[in-house]
Amino acid sequence: MANRTALTCEFLGTLLLVFCAVGAAVLAGEYIGTLGTALAFGLVLLALVSSFGAVSGCHVNPAVTLGMLCAGRLEPRTAVRYWAAQFAGGIAGAALLFVVASQVPGLKVKETFGSNGYGGRSAVGISVLGAFLAEVALTFLLVFVVxxxxxxxxxxxxxxxxxxxxxxxVAQLVGGPLTGASMNPARSLGPALFAGGAALTQLWLFLAAPLVGGALAALAQRLTHPAPAAPMSLAEPEASAAAARTR
Incomplete structure (x- = not known):
C-alpha cells in the first residue's frame, strides 16, 4: 500500500505541476507575463511539497530523483519507479491541458504549447550550447536546494x-526567456508530445541537461553537507508521513 501511495503522489503531483504551471504559460501567459508565469511555477511547487512532501518526498521531477539517487538517499529500484510515475504524470497533465486549451477559440496549441526550445524556438535565440549550460545550471540550483x-x-x-x-x-525568471526553463524532463516530455515538430527534435536537450544538473548538484551537496544518509525504499514514505502527523 505504501508503494502505491508514494507512486500515486508522484504521478498526481507531476500531473498537477504540468497542468497548472505549464497551463499558466499556455492559457494565461498573455495576461500574467513572465513574472506571473514564474510565480505560478513556484507557488504550485510550494503547494505540492506541502501536500505530498512527507509521503513521497514530492520529487515530481526525474532530475530531483536522480539527485536523491546520486546522493545515496534513494534505492535504484525506487528511483526507476518514481521516474515511471513522473513521466506518466507529465504526459497525463499535458493531455489534460491540451484538451482544455483546445476549447479556447483561436488559441494556438500546436508547435509551442508550453514546450521548451533553443535557437528559433527561444525568445532570445539562445544557441544549443547556451541552452544546455543554462538548463544544467538552473537544474543544479533547484536540486541543490532540494x-x-x-x-x-x-x-x-x-x-x-x-x-x-x-x-x-527564480530559475523560471532567469530561464524563461532563454529556453522556457525546463529543469524537469517530465515537464518537457508531456508538452513536447502534443506540440510536435521542432519541440520533439529539440527534446533531447531538455531530457539530458536537467539530469546532468541534478547529478552535479548531488556531487556538490556531498561536499557542502557531508552527512551520511540511508537510502529510502518505497516502504519508508508512509512511515515519514506518520511521524510528521505525530509532531
Whole structure:
C-alpha cells in the first residue's frame, strides 16, 4: 500500500505541476507575463511539497530523483519507479491541458504549447550550447536546494516548500526567456508530445541537461553537507508521513 501511495503522489503531483504551471504559460501567459508565469511555477511547487512532501518526498521531477539517487538517499529500484510515475504524470497533465486549451477559440496549441526550445524556438535565440549550460545550471540550483533543505532524507518536510518554491520561481525568471526553463524532463516530455515538430527534435536537450544538473548538484551537496544518509525504499514514505502527523 505504501508503494502505491508514494507512486500515486508522484504521478498526481507531476500531473498537477504540468497542468497548472505549464497551463499558466499556455492559457494565461498573455495576461500574467513572465513574472506571473514564474510565480505560478513556484507557488504550485510550494503547494505540492506541502501536500505530498512527507509521503513521497514530492520529487515530481526525474532530475530531483536522480539527485536523491546520486546522493545515496534513494534505492535504484525506487528511483526507476518514481521516474515511471513522473513521466506518466507529465504526459497525463499535458493531455489534460491540451484538451482544455483546445476549447479556447483561436488559441494556438500546436508547435509551442508550453514546450521548451533553443535557437528559433527561444525568445532570445539562445544557441544549443547556451541552452544546455543554462538548463544544467538552473537544474543544479533547484536540486541543490532540494537536497540541502531535506537534511539528509529523501522526503521533504512541509517547511521545505518555501525555499524549493522560491528557487523554482527564480530559475523560471532567469530561464524563461532563454529556453522556457525546463529543469524537469517530465515537464518537457508531456508538452513536447502534443506540440510536435521542432519541440520533439529539440527534446533531447531538455531530457539530458536537467539530469546532468541534478547529478552535479548531488556531487556538490556531498561536499557542502557531508552527512551520511540511508537510502529510502518505497516502504519508508508512509512511515515519514506518520511521524510528521505525530509532531
Amino acid at each position: 537536497l540541502a533543505v531535506s537534511r539528509g532524507r529523501a522526503t521533504l518536510a512541509g517547511s521545505a516548500g518555501l525555499p524549493v518554491g522560491m528557487a523554482f520561481a
